[in-house]
Amino acid sequence: MSSLLNQSASLIAFVRAVEAGSFSAAARNAGTTPSAISKAIQRLEAELGAKLFRRSTRTLSLTPDGQAFFDRVAPLLRGIEDSADAIRPKGGARGRLRVSMPSDLGRLLMGPITTKFLATHQDLELDLALADRHVDVIREGYDVVFRVGTTVESELRMRTLAQLDMALVASPAFLRQWGEPRSTQALRELPFVRYLLGGRPLPLTLEDGTTIVPRGRIGLDTGFGLRAAALHGMGVAHLMKCTVQADLDRGDLVQLMRNQHLPSLPLMALHAFGKLTPVRVKLLSDFIEQEIQQPSIT
Structure with a gap:
């Protein structure tokens, strides 16, 4: 176990390669070379004694062992990054942000989100699901969801952003x-x-x-x-x-x-990070709280 923990750079390279879809894309995102990413993953495979990727000239896919390893490691790595992000005193939003919000609210806010929020936070990648159903925040892996109406989910942290007429x-x-x-x-x-x-x-x-x-x-x-x-x-x-x-x-x-x-209904932001709210979640929630009050919207 201790030797595997020493492979932190290789673990990060592995997760980034899976998320990016290729060694070259992972290298661009990390500011390194495809060769460095490949060697890091080879060291990890040697440590584990298992092949993690099926490699070909055109595609990169996970083996069953690789998929099982990714499913365990990726949430741990993301949890570490989120904890560091939450206690960082200041800085912009960065990383990947998975969000769900009602469809019509998304239609209304899409302009400000794309032209203001994403334009301000260049290091952020946003995955936005527009759905009125109540998604399972934890099981479906959302960072934050926005809902209209009262809700009771004891395992989630809730913040009321506005009362909507x-x-x-x-x-x-x-x-x-x-x-x-x-x-x-x-x-x-x-x-x-x-x-x-x-x-x-x-x-x-x-x-x-x-x-x-x-x-x-x-x-x-x-x-x-x-x-x-x-x-x-x-x-x-x-x-x-x-x-x-x-x-x-x-x-x-x-x-x-x-x-x-x-009766008005509350617009709420819900997440499962507890008190250590990542900066990217807080900044998006702050942004939507401000935008929903704009005369052009209300």
Whole structure:
């Protein structure tokens, strides 16, 4: 074991080669040569007594032993880097950042993330999954996820970034056919674009505590889909107001029941790093907290 621990440079070279997909790409990222990466991995293979890669002139793939070793070593190496990153007093975001956020929030923030955040942090690689489902942060290997709504996951560290206003919206064509509701009962009788969470329609709760289980011909599992269906006159949609503000301003959608205040929902950042939050996670969370408050978005 002690001799393997002395192979730290070889361990890093191995993980970087797997992540980069080739010795040459790993060498470019590390500022060294493909030959140095290859020799480091050869030393590691000699120490382990096993082949880690299948090598050919065009491809580089892991052997079964290599895959098993990578699955064990990569999280350990990343944990060490994250711990060092968390206690570093200052510096920019760097490394790989795996993120999940709701689809419509991603649509809204994609411009600022690409033109501001990534432009500022040149050493950062961002993997962004736009999905409304509640991903498993730990099992699926996400650094941080952003969710709208309350959640209870004791093993995760949570931070509330904002309280988001909600809105009931429908297209002008839909309202010409069905009429604009003036009461909760009238709203209840309208067809909705149903938001599906875990395959079931998510109930809508009004300010007075009244709960409506939406009914309608179409159910969708993303805010992006709900907005599109509402724009095409399929029904009333319950959405984050910031994601449809431009549609409201253009008159493509109309806000319903404006005298009935809807409960706001928290925008939360969740991660599994505990108190040692990596700098890249903190900086992205800070950035989204700031951007979501901008007048152009809210």
